[in-house]
Amino acid sequence: MIQLTNVTKRYLATKAIRQCTLSMDSGKVIGIIGENGSGKTTLLKLLSGLLKPSKGIVEIDNVVVDRRIANKLAFLTDSEYFFPYLSVMELIEFYNSQFDDFDKEKAVEMAKFMNLNVEQKIKYLSKGNKSRVKIVVTLSRNAPYVVLDEPFSGLDPMVRKAIINGIIKFINMPEQTLIITTHEIKEVEPILDEVVVLRKGKIIAHETVDNVREVNKMDVVDWMEQLYSKENMSVS
Amino acid sequence: MGLEFDANKPIYLQLIHRISSEIVRGDKREGEKLPSVREYAVEVGVNTNTISRVYRELELLQIVTTKRGQGTFVTEDVNRLTRLREEMKQEQIKQFIMDMQEMGFSINEMLEGIMNNGSEGQ
Numbered sequence: 294m295i296q297l298t299n300v301t302k303r304y305l306a307t308k309a310i311r312q313c314t315l316s317m318d319s320g321k322v323i324g325i326i327g328e329n330g331s332g333k334t335t336l337l338k339l340l341s342g343l344l345k346p347s348k349g350i351v352e353i354d355n356v357v358v359d360r361r362i363a364n365k366l367a368f369l370t371d372s373e374y375f376f377p378y379l380s381v382m383e384l385i386e387f388y389n390s391q392f393d394d395f396d397k398e399k400a401v402e403m404a405k406f407m408n409l410n411v412e413q414k415i416k417y418l419s420k421g422n423k424s425r426v427k428i429v430v431t432l433s434r435n436a437p438y439v440v441l442d443e444p445f446s447g448l449d450p451m452v453r454k455a456i457i458n459g460i461i462k463f464i465n466m467p468e469q470t471l472i473i474t475t476h477e478i479k480e481v482e483p484i485l486d487e488v489v490v491l492r493k494g495k496i497i498a499h500e501t502v503d504n505v506r507e508v509n510k511m512d513v514v515d516w517m518e519q520l521y522s523k524e525n526m527s528v529s
Numbered sequence: 530m531g532l533e534f535d536a537n538k539p540i541y542l543q544l545i546h547r548i549s550s551e552i553v554r555g556d557k558r559e560g561e562k563l564p565s566v567r568e569y570a571v572e573v574g575v576n577t578n579t580i581s582r583v584y585r586e587l588e589l590l591q592i593v594t595t596k597r598g599q600g601t602f603v604t605e606d607v608n609r610l611t612r613l614r615e616e617m618k619q620e621q622i623k624q625f626i627m628d629m630q631e632m633g634f635s636i637n638e639m640l641e642g643i644m645n646n647g648s649e650g651q
Contacts, residue, residue, distance in 0.1 A: 322576050454531070461570050466577045483531070483540060484576040503539040512536035 294319055295340060295438070295470075300349035302335050309335040311494040313349070319437070320467025322460075322484055325474045326517060327491035333474040336491065337442050340472065341368045353438065365394075366438040369431040371446070377416035381409055381426055388430045400433035403463050407455055421452040428456050432463045439464065441473045445480070453480060460484060478514050488513055492524055531574025540575055544583045549592065552603055553614045563593065563601045 295317040302310040310332045317323055325333050338344040339351050342362040351358045353366070376384055385400045404411050407425040415426060428444060445453045461484060464471055475481050482502060490498040498520055505516045532547075534540050551557045563569065566584065570577045584601050587593040591609050595601045604610065629639050 321578065457531075457574065458571060461574065461576060462567065464576075466581075483534060483574050483579075486576065486578055503541065506537060506539045510537040515536065 294354060295472075296350075296352045296355075297339070298350045298352075300339065300346045300351060302332075302339060302344060303347040308494055310339065310346075313494075313496050315489065315496055315499060317470070317472070317487070317489075319470045321486040322464070322466075322471045322473070323487045323489060324478070324481060324485040324513075325472065325489045325491060326476075326478055326513070328521070330493075331491040332494040333491055334442055335494075337368075337440050337472065337474060340438075341366055341440055343368070362438075365436050366440060367392075367431050367434040367436040369427055369439075369441040369444055371442055375415060375423065375427065378414065380412055380414050381418075381429075382411040384415060384426065384430060385411070385433070388433070392434050392436075394435045396433050396435055399435075399463065400429055403429045403433060403459060406462065407459060421448055424448055424452060425455065425459075428459055432459065435465070435469070437469060439469055439471045441471070443474055443476070445475055445477045453477060457481065457484060478517070479512070482513050485513070488517075490517055490520055492521060497524060541579050541582045541586065544573065544575070544579070545586055545590075548583070548587060549613060549617060552592065552610060553617050557603050559603055559607060559610055560605045561603045563603065565600060 295315075297313050297315045300310055300313045301308060313336070325336060327333055335344065339346055340353070340358065340362075342358045342360045345359075353362055356362075376387070379387065381404060385397060385404070388400070389395045389397045401411070404426075407429060409422060409425055409429070413422075415423065418426065424444070428441075431439065431441070444456055448456070457480065460471070473481065473485075485502050487499065487501050488505070489496060502513060505511070505513055509516050509519075511519070534543050548557070548563070557563070563584070564572065566577050566580045570580045573580075584593065584595065588595055588601075591606070592604055592613060593601050594604055626636070626639065634642075
């Protein structure tokens with residue numbers, strides 16, 4: 294289980310995350326959604342031990358998070374620089390040597406599923422294929438927690454579809470917990486169990502997708518817009 | 530792959546309806562094996578938790594049975610399937626009547642319309 298208690302993260306003068314308290318159960322697919330600058334990436338980095346909270350506590354399985362959480366949490370980087378001189382297969386071998394929970398067979402199978410040529414050097418791959426490779430090495434870890442930060446940004450619909458299918462096929466529920474930030478809510482909604490809505494660094498809602506649809510008779514995008522317009526009105 | 534879902538209803542309910550329709554139509558026969566949770570998840574484009582819930586709810590409704598280590602099967606209880614057919618008919622009719630009454634049509638007008646349409650369709 295992931296538990297944030299009164300977490301605030303300040304960068305110089307601005308607060309990226311304000312007084313957030315949040316519990317996320319294991320074995321679920323959870324979407325973190327909200328407009329640009331609402332604090333989604335900061336929240337993920339706090340979970341992954343890449344940032345320390347200015348105030349409050351972040352715990353995973355009752356242990357306060359620090360960099361060592363990388364042992365049981367796989368984080369998908371959106372960094373541009375990604376082992377350009379290795380081939381896909383060499384990258385898989387490298388990950389295999391670095392992570393005890395890496396499943397090489399799964400990686401090779403997933404690379405095939407994603408139509409990747411494992412002999413190709415990463416620097417010659419298209420943007421879409423580079424994204425596929427990152428997904429392959431991240432999801433091939435049998436880590437209890439998998440965190441994907443904007444896995445679809447700047448990708449065409451075919452690549453987005455391939456990545457969603459890869460997630461459905463290769464994530465193990467309920468042994469794994471998947472946390473994902475995205476703006477492509479409509480496309481991702483069918484694979485989400487829960488959504489957390491952020492606005493200006495605050496959590497304004499946390500619901501199951503079934504409840505959103507059952508109670509409000511609308512999908513997550515419309516629900517989020519409604520929440521935002523209510524919040525905007527109460528401010529003005 | 531992946532299905533389009535209605536925005537105003539939980540996805541698991543839409544999938545329960547989909548499988549029930551396939552059974553009533555005869556596309557899935559009594560005793561037939563359903564795809565594994567993961568296969569069906571990939572086929573319709575939802576996560577495996579949702580499919581597990583769909584199979585669990587269908588089992589509670591006694592429309593499918595799960596055999597340990599073998600998978601999930603459409604029930605062989607023909608009476609249950611006959612009842613399912615009737616339930617789905619009633620559900621559709623209730624919805625139809627509600628929608629028509631909302632627009633101000635009487636039951637007689639509906640009946641007349643159905644009869645006219647039915648004879649055209651044959």
